[in-house]
Amino acid sequence: MLKIFFIGSGKLNQNFANAFSKTDVEMVGVYSATVNNSLYFSKKFNISQFKDIKDIPTNCDVYFLGVNDSQISIVSQELKVNGIVIHCSGFLSKNLVSNHKNNGVFWPIQSLSKEHYANFSNVPICIEASDDFSLRILETLADKISKRPLFIDEQKRKILHVSAVFANNFTNHLFVLINEFLNGNHLEFDILMPIIQETSQKLTYLNPKLAQTGPASRNDLNTMAQHQSILSKYPELLDIYKILSKSISEHQKQ
Amino acid sequence: MLKIFFIGSGKLNQNFANAFSKTDVEMVGVYSATVNNSLYFSKKFNISQFKDIKDIPTNCDVYFLGVNDSQISIVSQELKVNGIVIHCSGFLSKNLVSNHKNNGVFWPIQSLSKEHYANFSNVPICIEASDDFSLRILETLADKISKRPLFIDEQKRKILHVSAVFANNFTNHLFVLINEFLNGNHLEFDILMPIIQETSQKLTYLNPKLAQTGPASRNDLNTMAQHQSILSKYPELLDIYKILSKSISEHQKQ
Numbered sequence: 001m002l003k004i005f006f007i008g009s010g011k012l013n014q015n016f017a018n019a020f021s022k023t024d025v026e027m028v029g030v031y032s033a034t035v036n037n038s039l040y041f042s043k044k045f046n047i048s049q050f051k052d053i054k055d056i057p058t059n060c061d062v063y064f065l066g067v068n069d070s071q072i073s074i075v076s077q078e079l080k081v082n083g084i085v086i087h088c089s090g091f092l093s094k095n096l097v098s099n100h101k102n103n104g105v106f107w108p109i110q111s112l113s114k115e116h117y118a119n120f121s122n123v124p125i126c127i128e129a130s131d132d133f134s135l136r137i138l139e140t141l142a143d144k145i146s147k148r149p150l151f152i153d154e155q156k157r158k159i160l161h162v163s164a165v166f167a168n169n170f171t172n173h174l175f176v177l178i179n180e181f182l183n184g185n186h187l188e189f190d191i192l193m194p195i196i197q198e199t200s201q202k203l204t205y206l207n208p209k210l211a212q213t214g215p216a217s218r219n220d221l222n223t224m225a226q227h228q229s230i231l232s233k234y235p236e237l238l239d240i241y242k243i244l245s246k247s248i249s250e251h252q253k254q
Numbered sequence: 255m256l257k258i259f260f261i262g263s264g265k266l267n268q269n270f271a272n273a274f275s276k277t278d279v280e281m282v283g284v285y286s287a288t289v290n291n292s293l294y295f296s297k298k299f300n301i302s303q304f305k306d307i308k309d310i311p312t313n314c315d316v317y318f319l320g321v322n323d324s325q326i327s328i329v330s331q332e333l334k335v336n337g338i339v340i341h342c343s344g345f346l347s348k349n350l351v352s353n354h355k356n357n358g359v360f361w362p363i364q365s366l367s368k369e370h371y372a373n374f375s376n377v378p379i380c381i382e383a384s385d386d387f388s389l390r391i392l393e394t395l396a397d398k399i400s401k402r403p404l405f406i407d408e409q410k411r412k413i414l415h416v417s418a419v420f421a422n423n424f425t426n427h428l429f430v431l432i433n434e435f436l437n438g439n440h441l442e443f444d445i446l447m448p449i450i451q452e453t454s455q456k457l458t459y460l461n462p463k464l465a466q467t468g469p470a471s472r473n474d475l476n477t478m479a480q481h482q483s484i485l486s487k488y489p490e491l492l493d494i495y496k497i498l499s500k501s502i503s504e505h506q507k508q
Contacts, residue, residue, distance in 0.1 A: 069474070069477070113467075115459070118452070159436070160446075165481065166432045172456075172465055173466065174424055175457060177420065185413045186410075187410060187413060191404065195418055195422050196422070198365060198422075199365065202370075203429060203450065206367065208429035209430050211367065212426055213366070213422070215423075216419075230416055236501055
């Protein structure tokens with residue numbers, strides 16, 4: 001039975017603790033620099049709380065360094081253990097934890113929240129490790145919660161990370177903008193939910209380029225001019241409208 | 255039993271014919287300026303083909319003017335019938351068909367394709383009409399295929415149309431860009447499907463502003479600078495990255 005330990009009690013480790021609590025992996029404990037946070041975490045997932053980093057058991061298989069990016073190398077230096085130490089960032093090098101003989105990266109390609117824990121079963125988990133032994137352990141761990149472990153080197157992981165920014169952060173921000181725009185015009189965002197759901201559903205059977213519709217894709221200058229007239233009071237939306245419409249027109253011509 | 259007639263045999267009327275074929279609405283026939291297209295349509299949906307616009311039966315309840323935007327008023331003038339004549343554009347005025355005593359607009363807020371016909375059951379259908387009688391008929395028609403008829407005036411319909419461009423056209427275009435970027439880097443778009451699906455699923459329980467994650471939302475200048483460095487060879491992606499990241503940073507501060 002694999003033993004894991006959580007360092008940091010934020011949303012990343014909470015999502016993992018929730019997922020591993022449904023497997024045979026033994027969650028040995030949690031440490032956080034903020035004692036109240038690790039107390040909450042330990043109660044929520046029914047695992048031991050460790051208040052001092054020096055008291056962390058040294059014999060776990062994997063240590064999840066789920067702290068802020070800027071803290072990873074600092075905490076890694078403080079940590080004196082024998083197992084595999086991993087961080088879960090999509091963008092940082094595993095060198096940040098390479099003071100440990102066995103180290104790696106374990107990055108789930110998903111946008112996580114505290115409100116609803118992720119179901120990782122279809123989520124690709126990108127793994128990378130200092131050595132073959134550690135890689136096998138990380139693969140086993142990934143298999144416990146997901147059907148899609150991915151062996152990805154740092155360069156490709158970074159490409160995926162930038163892409164995920166477009167796929168999630170940017171699309172979600174378009175929803176933020178529309179939500180404000182609709183509410184300001186006394187309309188409910190909920191009206192657009194079916195078309196939003198369909199947009200992503202369609203990708204399961206249609207290449208996105210073939211799924212493209214709308215005035216920019218058919219170079220309908222009249223409708224685009226009228227849209228821009230409506231958006232003239234919303235300069236931020238107007239700028240985004242122009243740059244994305246131009247990009248669509250150019251791509252659909254190709 | 256309501257009788258309807260299709261003028262135009264493109265994807266819009268195909269989607270409607272498919273939907274109404276599962277109801278008690280009688281589909282009287284189809285006319286298209288291109289005879290081969292109306293032949294295909296008439297065979298596919300097992301309804302009568304009319305080759306001359308002058309032969310169209312005058313006593314149907316509703317005529318679906320599913321032709322290109324630029325043709326709507328022209329075809330409307332040629333059409334000599336007694337029923338309600340409607341167009342299905344999200345952005346055009348019903349004045350384009352107001353040469354008919356009873357007229358209206360019937361716009362489903364959905365991105366339609368020929369490959370997979372839409373299930374309209376949850377799709378809002380915006381209806382507008384010249385008079386109360388016509389509005390009741392259009393409401394009855396909408397009820398046959400959807401749970402969400404919406405009584406929306408032209409100004410609000412235009413606001414919804416612009417919003418749908420952001421919600422569908424622009425998000426889909428981000429997927430087009432990522433698809434190319436990933437393929438160029440020997441990575442599969444499919445890896446991002448779970449995060450794309452989750453992004454829209456999350457909207458069902460979380461306000462998009464609260465769902466926002468990523469470097470721009472936490473003003474992580476270091477990661478953003480490195481992303482831009484990766485994108486330096488992709489000027490189009492870089493421009494979009496900058497404008498959307500700036501917009502995210504400003505909104506998350508508010």
